[in-house]
Amino acid sequence: MTPTPGDNEIRVVIADDQTHVRDGLAMMVDAEPDMTVVATVANGVEAVAVTHRDRPDVVLMDIRMPGMDGIEATRRITDHQHDHNHDGNHNHNHDHLTTVLVLTTFDHDDALYGALRAGASGYMLKHAAPTDLVRAVRRIANGGSWIDPNVAGKVIDTLRATLPLDHRGRPSLDNLSPREVEVLRLMGDGPSNTELATRLFVSEATVKTHISRLLMKTGSRDRAQLVAVAYRSGLVRP
Known part of the structure; x- marks a missing residue:
């Protein structure tokens, strides 16, 4: 399933501890002609490891997972890339850095704040429409950001209060x-x-x-x- 270098596909890793959620997300992503799932994992430790190994374009990251949660996994992924960018090695294309789209039920404001502080490029509710999900993946894969429109007002209030x-x-x-x-x-x-x-x-x-x-x-x-x-x-x- 791993694409060869030069492919224009958006390479996606899915991290969620629920098998049916992983499978459902994988079906949605693989159904898109410009996307492919390179790995699915069940916890944050696996998400970090596979990201460092395969360098996907986007990680769809659940927040609540056993062991290492999605916020810590996001932090480790982005910290690794920040360190790599500043260590004098500029051989990799900056536009190909892995971005993280956090998927959550938005139970707590701490989840939002923690995800954005950890370096996530997007924040989306799990019950969002499939069309919104693929739009969000494309946007952050191309260097943009995404905040679920259904919680945008609450997002802004949270950021004002806690950033x-x-x-x-x-x-x-x-x-x-x-x-x-x-x-x-x-x-x-x-x-x-x-x-x-x-x-x-x-x-x-x-x-x-x-x-x-x-x-x-x-x-x-x-x-x-x-x-x-x-x-x-x-x-x-x-």
């Missing part, structure tokens, strides 16, 4: 250039780098440079946190 603030106690955009503020505003609805480049009439390389600087200047870990900063600062409104 860490900067050293002055509030999100500040004072040190951003006008162009960086524009990029941050456009990131509010989770576009991919390609979509941002089209809207800004610049190359994707330039978009990546803006985002990299935004991450550094705002102290954000990932794109999902940049979206949170955009909302918390009032730059973008629900």
